[in-house]
Amino acid sequence: MKIAFYGSSLVSSYWNGAATYYRGILRALASHGYDITFYEPDAFDRQQHRDIDPPAYAKSVVYTATTDALNGVLAEAAQADIVIKASGVGVFDAELIEGITRHARPGALKIFWDVDAAATLDEMRGDASHPVLRALPDLDMVLTYGGGPPVVDAYTGFGAALCVPVYNALDPDTHHPVEPDARFACDLAFLGNRLPDREARVEEFFLRPASLLPERQFLIGGNGWESKAMPGNVRHRGHVYTAEHNAFNCTPKAVLNVARDSMANIGFSPATRVFEAAGAAACLITDAWEGIEQFLKPDTEVLVARDGQDVADHLAALTPERARAIGDAALARVLAEHTYSLRAEQVHRLWSEHLSAARDAA
Incomplete structure (x- = not known):
């Protein structure tokens, strides 16, 4: 099953606090058989401060921060079974959330994955035309990396069909005890x-x-x-x-x-x-x-x-x-x-149940 994931950066943690989260959850999801492509813009000097090589668990696609390049990577969403736009990409955020709903093929799972729900919700409360707010009717679910009941209630109140927290966690192969320095x-x-x-x-x-x-x-x-x-x-x-x-x-x-x-x-x-x-x-x-x-x-x-x-x-x-x-x-x-393996099992079950229900309803 193919995932098209549009986020800030997978290969660089420079001005990108979500890097550890992306790496942990996507690596664990790949173990469930997902074929993942991560699309990230060349922006904010992140590519000049890479701290990992492109990983084996996800194909890394870096695109220039131009409209033509954006349209090119969005067109590839049509080949995916699951299309995800993460918050906080930093460039083309409005175009990306609109683009995934427009380019995703019929039957594909469309998701907004919010890695800063508190900030996004504050923006939505102050802007009735916020791009995420406009996209909610076309999305199958919102996933967040935190927030608990207050965030779930806020997103469902704004019209999200489903909102599920998928909390930060540990990848023990990456973060573990070492000798002092x-x-x-x-x-x-x-x-x-x-x-x-x-x-x-x-x-x-x-x-x-x-x-x-x-x-x-x-x-x-x-x-x-x-x-x-x-x-x-x-x-x-x-x-x-x-x-x-x-x-x-x-x-x-x-x-x-x-x-x-x-x-x-x-x-x-x-x-x-x-x-x-x-x-x-x-x-x-x-x-x-x-x-x-x-x-x-x-x-x-x-x-x-x-x-x-x-x-x-x-x-x-x-x-x-x-x-x-x-x-x-x-x-x-x-x-x-609290490992990413456990978080990935949660996400895998959620997606499997949702897709199964959609097939039964078709």
Whole structure:
């Protein structure tokens, strides 16, 4: 069964937080026999910062950000059994969502896969002509990588025939424990790009604890932070490639997850970093958001902080022994309940049931 998937990038994580998610879920879906083609534009310097070669589990098609190239790759949707447009491609988003409904053959499954549902829903609430809102009547389903009941209720309220969360997870072959790397040695590390709806929370949950604990060492990785004023005990690493994520997570005493404003507000939205860290058996400190216990048990598998003072208190009290125990418990939990293999089984069953029902109704 052929899948045509239109997304931001499969081969580059540069300014592309969904890369880990795409790779994990598509690799696992390929094991179910799906023939996957991933279409991504040459945009935002992603192709100049590739961090994997084109994978065996999906054909990677990179197209220039021109109308002619766009029309060419959209025409190929007619050959697929399942046609998917992901959110946040960054170029031609409106044309892509309209194009998949126009080019998909009769009987093909048409899906919008939202990797930032909170942001998309906010846009739709403020724009009655939003392209996703216009496309919903022609789509068979919406899949999201987070959001839980609030997102499901919002999408069905907008007219989606079906909305199902397919949460971030762990690919244990990619993210796993490794030996520490002195480049990432510190007491607390944070990895994430500088974004407007995350910056204030990074100031509170990362930079404030650094100020409160001047004797401790802090490390921040990700794009955009080089111009940010920071305490003297904070080092900046810049972009950290996927191949370095395991060492980045395994080396510090603890790593920090900070949700973007929209994700924290809507809840039930664990970032890929949560599962990357747990997969590396890192001791994770996360800002508080509704639904965390669905994924990791507070105080046993993760430390939860309401503000920067909580982060500082957790870090000050954290012994190496407790950090290891929390990391080991988190790894065991995600291996048992939160792998991309399990997520792919969920998606495969959903698609099989939907296509079977459609055939019976024909």
